[in-house]
Amino acid sequence: MSNIGVLIEMDGQEIKASNYGVLTAACSGGNAVALVFTENGEAIKNDLERFGAGKIVTMSATNPVQKAKLMAAVVKEFNLRALLGLSSARGRDLLARCACILDAPLALDAIQIDLADGMVVKSHFSGKTTAIIQLSGDTLHVGLRPNVIEAVEKPVSAELIPFTAETGDSDGLKILEVKKGGTGTIDLTEAEIIITGGRPMDSAENFKILHACAKVLPGAVGASRAAVDAGFAPHSMQVGQTGKTVSPKLYIGCGLSGSVQHFAGMKTSRVIVGINTDKDAPIFGKCDYGIVGDLFEVVPALTEVLNKNR
Amino acid sequence: MGLLIKSKKNIHEKVKGMKIIVCVKHVPDTAANIKVVGDNGFDESVKFVMNPYDEYAVEEAVRTVQQNGGEVVAVSVGKQNAVNTVRSALAVGADRGILVKTDAQFLDSATTALALKAVIEQDGMPDLIFTGKQSVDSEGMQTHYRLAAKMGLPVATDVVAFSMTNGNVVVECEMGGGDREVIEMSRPCVIAATKGLNEPRYPKLPDILKAKKKPLVEMNLDDLGLGTLPESAAVTSLTQVKERGAATMMTGTVKEMVEDLVNRLENDAKVL
Known part of the structure; x- marks a missing residue:
């Protein structure tokens, strides 16, 4: 069986949970080899062995x-x-840089992978279509959209191998600093639940009702393009064609009309809930559950019910 | 063709200040509904526009030249109609344009990068190269990396802030979760823009008219002498992502609707 590499992404000292699905994808095509940037391999050995x-x-x-x-x-x-990884900001960057060094084929934001045939299914036209991509070349580099492959435990005993190589200089690129977003919330693209506010949020201040709800879900908070353009939320929170493409198990849209561009960024969510005052809003024609109502009443009520159930 | 390029080179030699290349792609409008035709084609009669992320790249290039002097050259690899996107770049301040014509909307990213490298080198090395962080049609997210690697230049992506200090470039890159990485790069380098970098201007009518008179060179991909082209990632099939049907609507008071919803999410959909 061939060796399949998985670039493991850390969140501080811990492994991001979304890596385990990628390991499962690797195991389906060969022997999984985890690549980790860490000073302390022992600390993560058990978690990686489990998958x-x-x-x-x-x-x-x-x-x-x-x-x-x-x-x-x-x-x-x-x-x-093959070398797999998460199609997160960091994962995309490193997979692309590595693929370019090796002149290897690369597909990012993949939602399915068939390692035997070298094929991936990925988003195309910003989620309006999917494409089957045939990769050819020596080492297939594939970034998987977080949460698209369910992690399955496959306990093994692992060999810990510290690795070094001559890397020369950094070719004219230097990291000066990392500015923390300071939100302390879950990264949108990796969240399992997302609650999003549209233009009717009416102010940045009002997003606090979404954050309160996100805290009990627990999930991340997103924003529509209209809300971002109105200055209610930063672009890093934007979901849709010119924002993030997300695939959570639950997506709750508050005050969203249901535009083609917004749906392009979230239509692969497993369950979509729409909350809008307008019963004729297009979102109700293409989501799973709908509530006609004022989000300023519905969202706090939702937070309260969830709180009670916890 | 060779003669034409040579004459452009002479124009460049007279330009004082910076030379900036900006790579632009002609893509279906984001509001367009995509209809799949055959196995891997689509109905191309929809409206096409400049790739939205490339608008930020053009704007930053134009502003940088306005501050430092020099010229902005917009380069596109695409079908004949992509000339409209090159003209759009000229209408918002680029000084001249180059279109490399191909027969296909979807080209291997490595091929696009080779074509861009060839025209950029023919035209004369720039101080900076701006691109968008991805196209909204094929979403390959890698042409800027391939271009930088083939030209041996540093590259940064998802750039939301750009400045120059002591001859070097300093950019801020979105890293997810609201974090930003501050990166310094030597020049020349490749900078892939995303939303938030700036507010692109709208072209004014006189600028659109003036753009028609700005120099624009067209050439064929085959004429670049790239030899055997790589095909490392081929689109073999396209499938429309189906919209789901109408929602199951909750009824009753706000409290009743919310309780019903949570119940369904927990017990039917099992997502809570």
Whole structure:
């Protein structure tokens, strides 16, 4: 069986939960080799073993150019047939840099993968269509949309392999600092539940009712383009064609009309709920559950019911 | 064709200040409904526009040249109609345009990057290259990386802030969860823009008319002499994502509707 690499993303000292689905995808096509940038491999060994990583390759670097060079060296050293990862901001960046070093094929934001045939299904036209992409070349690089593949436990015992290689300089790119968003909330693209506000939110201040609800769900808060353009929320919270593409198990849209562009960014959600004062809003024609009502009454009521149930 | 390019080169040599390349793509309008035709084609009679992320790239390039002097060259690889997107860039301040013509809307990202590299090098090395962070049609999210790698330049993506200090470039990149990474790069480099970088201007009618007189060179992909082209990722089939049907509507008071909803989400849909 061939070796399939998985770039593991850390959140501080912990592994992001969305990595386990990627490990499951890797196990479906061969022996999973985890690639992790960490100083302490022992600390994460148990978690990775539980989801089938037979080898855990630990590396040390902070610059993305040097990280990618190390990854490319691991691909060669362990003769990886494919390198998978999360299609998050960090994952996309490192997979793309590594694919370019190796001149290897790359598909990002994939929602299905068939390693045997080198095929992926990915979003196209911002979610309006999906495309089957045939990848050809030596090491397939694939970034999977978080949460699209359910993690399945596959306990193994792993070998911990610290890895270093000569990476040279960082080719003219230097990280000066990381500015924290300070929201402390879950990253939108990785959230399992998202509650989103549209133009009727009417102010940035009013988003606090969504944050209160998100806290009990628990989930992340999104915004429509109209709300972002009106200055109620930053672009990092925007869902839709010119924002984030998300795929949570539950998506609650508050005061959304249901535009083509917005749906492009969230229509692969498992369950979609619409809340709108207008019973004829297009969103009710293409979601699972609907409530006709004022979001300023419905959302706090929802928070209260959820609180009671917890 | 060779002669034409040579004459453009001479124009460039006279320009003082910075030279900035901005790569733009001609894509279906975001409001367009996409109808799949055959296995992997689509109904191309819909309205096409400049890729939305490229608008931020053009705006930043134009502002940078307005501050520092120089010229902005808009480059596109696409079908003949992509000339309209190059003209759109000229209408909002780019100085001249280059279109590399192909037969296909979907080109392998590595091929697009090779074509861009060839025209950029023919035209003369720029100080900066701006692109969008992804196209909204094929969503490959990699052409800027491929271009940078083939040209041996540093690259940063999802750029929401741009400045220059001591001859270097400093950008802020969106990293998810509201975090931003501040990156310094040597010049030349490739900067892939996203929303939030600036507020793109709308073209005024006189500018649209003036744009028609700005220099625009067209050439064929085949004429670039790229040799055998890679096909590392091919679209073999396109499928429309189905809309779900009408919603199950809750009824009663707000409290009743919300309780009914939570019950259904917990017990029927099992997502809570």
